Amino acid sequence: MLNIYKMQQIHYIAAQAPKLRHKKNSFFTRMKKISHSKIQDIINLTESTYIVRLEKNNFEFKAGQYLVLNIPGENMAREYSIYSEENAPYIDLLIKEVTNGKLSKELKYIKIGTKVEISGPFGFFILRDRDLNQGAHFTFVATGTGISPFHSMVLSNPGLNCEVIHGVKHNVEAYDSADYPIGCYKACTSRDQGVNYFGRVTNYLKGREIRKDSIYYICGNSGMVGEVSGYLELQGIAPENIRTEVFF
Ligand SMILES: Cc1cc2nc3c(=O)[nH]c(=O)nc-3n(C[C@H](O)[C@H](O)[C@H](O)COP(=O)(O)OP(=O)(O)OC[C@H]3O[C@@H](n4cnc5c(N)ncnc54)[C@H](O)[C@@H]3O)c2cc1C
Numbered sequence: 001m002l003n004i005y006k007m008q009q010i011h012y013i014a015a016q017a018p019k020l021r022h023k024k025n026s027f028f029t030r031m032k033k034i035s036h037s038k039i040q041d042i043i044n045l046t047e048s049t050y051i052v053r054l055e056k057n058n059f060e061f062k063a064g065q066y067l068v069l070n071i072p073g074e075n076m077a078r079e080y081s082i083y084s085e086e087n088a089p090y091i092d093l094l095i096k097e098v099t100n101g102k103l104s105k106e107l108k109y110i111k112i113g114t115k116v117e118i119s120g121p122f123g124f125f126i127l128r129d130r131d132l133n134q135g136a137h138f139t140f141v142a143t144g145t146g147i148s149p150f151h152s153m154v155l156s157n158p159g160l161n162c163e164v165i166h167g168v169k170h171n172v173e174a175y176d177s178a179d180y181p182i183g184c185y186k187a188c189t190s191r192d193q194g195v196n197y198f199g200r201v202t203n204y205l206k207g208r209e210i211r212k213d214s215i216y217y218i219c220g221n222s223g224m225v226g227e228v229s230g231y232l233e234l235q236g237i238a239p240e241n242i243r244t245e246v247f248f
Contacts, residue, residue, distance in 0.1 A: 032119040035059070036072075039114045040090055042107075046172050049145065050108055051083065054091040054118065061086065063152040064127065064217075064245075067120030069093070069103070071110070076103045081148040081219070081245070082121070085155035091118075094148045094175060125149055125245040127157065131215055135161055139214040141201055141228050143167040146220030146247055147175060154180055163214075167201035167224065202227050210235040219245040 041053040052069075061067070063086055070077040084092035098104045110116075127138070140150040140162060147166050154160055164185045168174060171194060174187040186196040188204045197204045205228065216232055218225050225244050232242050 032122070034070075034117045034119045036115045037091070037118050039110055039112055039116060041112060042110065044108075045094075045175050046170075048097040049173065049175065050095055050097070052080075052093045052095055052107055052110075054093070054116070056089055056091050059091060059118065059121070061091075061121035062126040063156040064125045064149040065121035065123045066125075066149075067091070067093075067118050068122065069107075070117040071103070071106065072115065072117055076106070077117075078103045079122070081123075081125075081145075081152070081247075083148040083151050085152055087156070094145045094151070096145045123245070125217070125219070125243060127153055132157065137211065137214045138162040139211065139216045140164045141167075141205070141216065141218045141220075141224075143201065143220030143224045144173070144247075146224075146245070149219055149245065150217070151176065151179065154184070165201055165204060167220070171195065202231065205231060210237065212236060214241075216242045217244075218242065219247070221248055222246045 035057065037054045037057060037059070039052060040055055043051040043053065045051065061082055063082070066079045066081040068077050068079055080093040080095065082091055083094040084090060095104055095107060097108050138160065140153070142150055142165070147164070150164050154162065154164065162184060164180055165188060166174060166185065167188045167190065169189065169191040171187070171189055171192045174195070177185050177187065187194055188197045188199060188201045190200050201224065210232065216237060218228050225246050229242050229244055233239060
């Protein structure tokens with residue numbers, strides 16, 4: 001049971017979140033040079049999810065990393081995982097318009113040709129060379145736009161030995177499912193009777209044998225990431241073979 005002290009701590013951390021984001025962003029700004037990139041296109045995938053296509057210029061990254069994007073003159077820097085493959089001539093970001101959100105709403109209607117600020121790449125949620133060289137098996141678990149780093153990893157590493165498990169509400173949110181090798185991608189749909197599995201990713205995982213020789217990458221909301229990583233540990237997966245990225 002949570003005691004009063006613990007609850008106060010949780011409230012304090014929640015209250016600090018926006019300030020921490022600001023501090024984190026100023027830290028990023030100091031650490032990495034900001035460059036400008038033109039919006040080349042906005043591609044709507046569903047009513048609320050879209051791709052922002054940016055000029056790549058000299059921006060290099062490893063699949064799984066993210067960048068920080070800001071509209072010049074506005075203090076709204078936000079992190080976005082890169083959706084496109086490492087060698088694509090552009091950078092794609094897969095963005096969900098958040099109800100009551102700021103940047104995710106504004107970007108959806110931004111004028112093509114607008115210059116935005118980007119910095120990065122950031123993050124260590126990438127495939128290790130050692131694992132790739134050994135032909136390791138990877139299990140990627142995502143919810144919503146948490147699929148973004150895995151889309152980039154799969155496209156950047158043809159023949160990757162992997163399974164992608166994607167939790168979404170509706171069938172239309174199985175974004176670009178045809179981009180994955182046949183049999184690799186499974187959508188777990190919680191509201192529509194799905195093509196692959198009707199229910200949440202956690203239930204999908206609990207209903208089957210957990211591969212002990214796989215390296216697990218989990219990305220999405222903190223609730224799912226915590227639940228899935230906890231379950232995998234209980235199933236005997238070593239913590240060093242469970243990697244996580246939390247979006248919110
Ligand atoms: C490392 C990292 C990578 C990220 N990559 C992506 C990405 O590839 N695509 C993407 O869409 N977002 C991604 N995010 C989230 C993104 O940075 C923003 O938080 C999001 O776009 C909301 O920004 P906003 O300004 O519209 O809303 P804000 O005003 O910043 O937030 C409004 C509220 O929405 C919550 N929220 C944030 N994201 C979601 C969501 N997807 N669904 C429901 N609630 C949410 C926030 O926690 C907050 O409570 C990533 C975050 C991190 C930390």
